[in-house]
Amino acid sequence: NAGVTQTPKFRVLKTGQSMTLLCAQDMNHEYMYWYRQDPGMGLRLIHYSVGEGTTAKGEVPDGYNVSRLKKQNFLLGLESAAPSQTSVYFCASTYSGELFFGEGSRLTVL
Amino acid sequence: EDQVTQSPEALRLQEGESSSLNCSYTVSGLRGLFWYRQDPGKGPEFLFTLYSAGEEKEKERLKATLTKKESFLHITAPKPEDSATYLCAVPSGGYQKVTFGTGTKLQVIP
Numbered sequence: 001n002a003g004v005t006q007t008p009k010f011r012v013l014k015t016g017q018s019m020t021l022l023c024a025q026d027m028n029h030e031y032m033y034w035y036r037q038d039p040g041m042g043l044r045l046i047h048y049s050v051g052e053g054t055t056a057k058g059e060v061p062d063g064y065n066v067s068r069l070k071k072q073n074f075l076l077g078l079e080s081a082a083p084s085q086t087s088v089y090f091c092a093s094t095y096s097g098e099l100f101f102g103e104g105s106r107l108t109v110l
Numbered sequence: 111e112d113q114v115t116q117s118p119e120a121l122r123l124q125e126g127e128s129s130s131l132n133c134s135y136t137v138s139g140l141r142g143l144f145w146y147r148q149d150p151g152k153g154p155e156f157l158f159t160l161y162s163a164g165e166e167k168e169k170e171r172l173k174a175t176l177t178k179k180e181s182f183l184h185i186t187a188p189k190p191e192d193s194a195t196y197l198c199a200v201p202s203g204g205y206q207k208v209t210f211g212t213g214t215k216l217q218v219i220p
């Protein structure tokens with residue numbers, strides 16, 4: 001089993017560009033999450049989904065959009081990237097217990 | 111609002127020197143408390159789930175305990191390979207949101 005797979009692993013953007021991070025899980029989990037991790041700030045929840053076709057805002061949703069068209073995939077979009085969005089992004093999933101994390105996507109916005 | 115606070119922020123131990131990490135939490139209706147280990151450049155890796163006050167779980171040199179207000183991760187005779195950041199987290203609203211602490215960065219010196 002691959003578990004939780006994030007693509008891409010690294011990306012450099014210019015301010016104002018758009019991009020999408022893809023998260024795929026093969027564990028048939030209902031819940032999926034996008035977090036960002038910054039030094040000294042810990043993991044902060046951006047958006048989450050409790051099932052296919054549903055999404056909700058987390059702690060820091062501004063500047064991001066998400067979609068969950070298929071149960072196994074959770075997409076995180078940046079419509080107009082800003083330097084403040086430079087971070088490491090983690091996707092996670094769960095059925096109803098511990099979260100399983102991907103390896104992370106490191107995004108730099110210049 | 112759910113809150114998770116970890117202390118200390120960083121801890122430096124000599125190999126074999128036992129110590130404890132603290133995680134205090136404020137959440138309405140605790141549905142469990144998670145401990146994770148995170149190595150540099152990697153996603154968090156699940157260690158333990160504790161569900162009720164008085165519960166204890168062990169894995170190698172690690173033992174996690176839970177009270178009504180806090181959890182401790184005890185590290186007995188640590189080795190350099192135990193060096194990592196240790197995170198605790200609590201779910202709320204079912205598993206709609208999972209709130210993480212900022213972590214304790216542990217360094218074990220040979």
